[in-house]
Amino acid sequence: xxxxxxxxxxxxxxxxxxxxxxxxxxxxxxxxxxxxxxxxxxxxxxxxxxxxxxxxxxxxxxxxxxxxxxxxxxxxxxxxxxxxxxxxxxxxxxxxxxxxxxxxxxxxxxxxxxxxxxxxxxxxxxxxxxxxxxxxxxxxxxxxxxxxxxxxxxxxxxxxxxxxxxxxxxxxxxxxxxxxxxxxxxxxxxxxxxxxxxxxxxxxxxxxxxxxxxxxxxxxxxxxxxxxxxxxxxxxxxxxxxxxxxxxxxxxxxxxxxxxxxxxxxxxxxxxx
Amino acid sequence: xxxxxxxxxxxxxxxxxxxxxxxxxxxxxxxxxxxxxxxxxxxxxxxxxxxxxxxxxxxxxxxxxxxxxxxxxxxxxxxxxxxxxxxxxxxxxx
Numbered sequence: 001x002x003x004x005x006x007x008x009x010x011x012x013x014x015x016x017x018x019x020x021x022x023x024x025x026x027x028x029x030x031x032x033x034x035x036x037x038x039x040x041x042x043x044x045x046x047x048x049x050x051x052x053x054x055x056x057x058x059x060x061x062x063x064x065x066x067x068x069x070x071x072x073x074x075x076x077x078x079x080x081x082x083x084x085x086x087x088x089x090x091x092x093x094x095x096x097x098x099x100x101x102x103x104x105x106x107x108x109x110x111x112x113x114x115x116x117x118x119x120x121x122x123x124x125x126x127x128x129x130x131x132x133x134x135x136x137x138x139x140x141x142x143x144x145x146x147x148x149x150x151x152x153x154x155x156x157x158x159x160x161x162x163x164x165x166x167x168x169x170x171x172x173x174x175x176x177x178x179x180x181x182x183x184x185x186x187x188x189x190x191x192x193x194x195x196x197x198x199x200x201x202x203x204x205x206x207x208x209x210x211x212x213x214x215x216x217x218x219x220x221x222x223x224x225x226x227x228x229x230x231x232x233x234x235x236x237x238x239x240x241x242x243x244x245x246x247x248x249x250x251x252x253x254x255x256x257x258x259x260x261x262x263x264x265x266x267x268x269x270x271x272x273x
Numbered sequence: 274x275x276x277x278x279x280x281x282x283x284x285x286x287x288x289x290x291x292x293x294x295x296x297x298x299x300x301x302x303x304x305x306x307x308x309x310x311x312x313x314x315x316x317x318x319x320x321x322x323x324x325x326x327x328x329x330x331x332x333x334x335x336x337x338x339x340x341x342x343x344x345x346x347x348x349x350x351x352x353x354x355x356x357x358x359x360x361x362x363x364x365x366x367x
Binding site for chain 1: 294296297299300301302303305312314315
C-alpha cells in the first residue's frame, strides 16, 4: 500500500501486483507539503482475467489489458482528483523554485526546457520545487508535487547529475522518449512545498543554438504568455483573470532566450536580487 | 459586425462596452469579456484610449488628449485612428 499527498488530496493506492508496485515508484513523491487536506481517495488495482481493473473509492473506473496504459490512466486520474480538490486554483505550466520565501516561475511550452533548466538550477544550489505545474489562487502560488521527469536525451546537458547505476524509475512516454523520475531528495536537496507569493516570472523562449540571454518583458505581454500556458480554475470563479494579472504585476517579468546553460543561474540569481 | 464607419465621425462619443472586466497592470490593461469569453491585451496607448472612451470625449478630441497624456509634440492622429478601429473591431467600444 502506498499513501501519497497531492496538496489538498491524500491518495491511498492498494495493490498486490508486483509490476504495479514497481511502477508506483515512478509516481510516488514524498515532498514535504504544508497544505490543508480536504479530500482522500482510495485506488485499488487488481488483475481480473486479462484486465487490470482500477477502482476509485470502491467503484470501477476502468479496466485495461495493457499494464502501461492502465498505469498511465491511473496516473492521470490521481492528478485529476488532486486538481478537483483545488477547483479554485489556476494551473500554470511552469517549473518553480523558492528564493527567500517567495516563488519564481519558469513558464514555457512543452519541450521549452523547463525540466532541464530546473534540474540545472537545482544542481547549481537553488531550491527548485517543481518542473511542470504551479497552482495559483488569491495571489499565492504552489508547486504541484510531482517528481521531476526529464527525458533521458536531455541529461547530456546536465553533466553534474550523477545517475549512473541509481536504478531510478522510468517510463517510455507517448512520444517514445524515456522519462526518468527524479526526486530532489534523492539528489540530497530539500523538497518543501508551500504556498507563497510570486517574486518573478521567467518565460522560456528556447533557442538552443544561441548563448542564453535574459531581457525584460512588459507585464501585458507576460500576462498574455502565461495565459497561453494556463488552465482556468475548474470552478470558473469570478476574478481568476484578475488574480493572474495581479500575480504578474507584482512580480519581475523576464524573457529567457534559452541557449547554453553556462551563465543562466547567475543571470536568474541577479534578477531575483 | 461592428460599424467601423463611426470612427470617421468626429462628433461620435465612443463609450467602453458594458460587462467587461478590466484589469490594470503596470503597462496596460487586460480586458476580459465574459459574454464572448475573450481576453484582450491592451498596451499603454490602447489602455489610455479605452479609458478616454467614456461617452464624454468625442473622436475629434482624442488625439489631443493622447498628446497631453504622453507629452508628445504633435497629436498622434493616425495612431488614434488605428487604435479606435481595433477597439471597435474587438467590440470594446460602442
